Amino acid sequence: MRTEPLLAVRDLDVVFDTARGRVPAVRGVSFDLAPGEVLGLVGESGSGKSTVLSAVMRLLPGVAVAGARRLEFQGTDLMALNAAGLRGVRGTGIGLIPQRPMTSLSQVTPLRKQLRWFLGDMPQSEVEDLLGQVGLRAVAERLDGYPFEFSGGQLQRLLIMLSALARRPSLLLADEPTTTLDATVQAQVLRLILDLRERLGLGVVFVSHDLGVIAQVCDRVGVMYAGRLVETAPIGELFDHPRHPYTRALLRALPSRYRRGERIAVIGGTAAGANRLPGCPFAPRCPRAEARCREQEPEARQTGGAVVRCHFPEDAAGARNTTEAAA
Numbered sequence: 001m002r003t004e005p006l007l008a009v010r011d012l013d014v015v016f017d018t019a020r021g022r023v024p025a026v027r028g029v030s031f032d033l034a035p036g037e038v039l040g041l042v043g044e045s046g047s048g049k050s051t052v053l054s055a056v057m058r059l060l061p062g063v064a065v066a067g068a069r070r071l072e073f074q075g076t077d078l079m080a081l082n083a084a085g086l087r088g089v090r091g092t093g094i095g096l097i098p099q100r101p102m103t104s105l106s107q108v109t110p111l112r113k114q115l116r117w118f119l120g121d122m123p124q125s126e127v128e129d130l131l132g133q134v135g136l137r138a139v140a141e142r143l144d145g146y147p148f149e150f151s152g153g154q155l156q157r158l159l160i161m162l163s164a165l166a167r168r169p170s171l172l173l174a175d176e177p178t179t180t181l182d183a184t185v186q187a188q189v190l191r192l193i194l195d196l197r198e199r200l201g202l203g204v205v206f207v208s209h210d211l212g213v214i215a216q217v218c219d220r221v222g223v224m225y226a227g228r229l230v231e232t233a234p235i236g237e238l239f240d241h242p243r244h245p246y247t248r249a250l251l252r253a254l255p256s257r258y259r260r261g262e263r264i265a266v267i268g269g270t271a272a273g274a275n276r277l278p279g280c281p282f283a284p285r286c287p288r289a290e291a292r293c294r295e296q297e298p299e300a301r302q303t304g305g306a307v308v309r310c311h312f313p314e315d316a317a318g319a320r321n322t323t324e325a326a327a
């Protein structure tokens, strides 16, 4: 029996209409998220990850034009919601953990007052219980302080508490939630997110430019390049049988603790302008590209357990051959 997806995205397109021209930031992105599943979105800066999350939250700026064949949360068409419907879904249905905790809080208002904006007149004992659940019980006495008096890790835990615990959403969108934190605190925050998934059965879309972080928390991963989802696969399959040349380049660029005896490689070239190319956006940097790749954009195709946009997706043996050829 198939379970109804928590989130269904089909052919999502987002174009930013700017003074310097139209930027196709997200192009034909499709994925499903099952209840309780953690899906990672990985890709370099500018590949469209945050724009996907903003489109789901219907928080795109006015210069953006978004369209999708389907954008549904628990069977509700998000594109069709009016302002009141959106307010209902945001917070209580879908929670968002922002990238920079500092910029999401007012710097001139004591935390206690800001908590009240989110939590209403929740009794102090319940507030303390929530704080305890994110490892912040000790902070309960310091709530009259301002955000700058707390560490980045503490503020991120607080925002996770507000977005994931206080209103009990069933979907959590996390936009590089640990990027600004140092390694130890990053590991604690990742564990906290996994713990919440475990206890509350939350579905999570976890965005990061770091495949190493994605590998620690995600069941499945979507690799984005120039606005396209170029490969989506279960995390184990992605590491064992990467099929898109860009996925393989990302894996080679990982520190060795995630790989087995390969050198660190840097991906040459840049993705700038790739979203306007007629063929495959990765063709200019791809070691395998042929004339067809520069002329015709590949469709998304099911290959093994993965969905791949490549004219020449590799099976496991082929991947090894190409890696050797490129080395």
Ligand SMILES: Nc1ncnc2c1ncn2[C@@H]1O[C@H](COP(=O)(O)OP(=O)(O)O)[C@@H](O)[C@H]1O
Binding pocket: 016, 018, 023, 025, 043, 044, 045, 046, 047, 048, 049, 050, 051, 052, 061, 063
């Ligand atoms: N408000 C905006 N106005 C114009 N272009 C934007 C805006 N936000 C994002 N973009 C462009 O959309 C593309 C995708 O950006 P983004 O979703 O932020 O990528 P990522 O989160 O993967 O770094 C980039 O080319 C970026 O410059």
Ligand SMILES: [Mg+2]
Binding pocket: 049, 050, 051
């Ligand atoms: Mg981003």
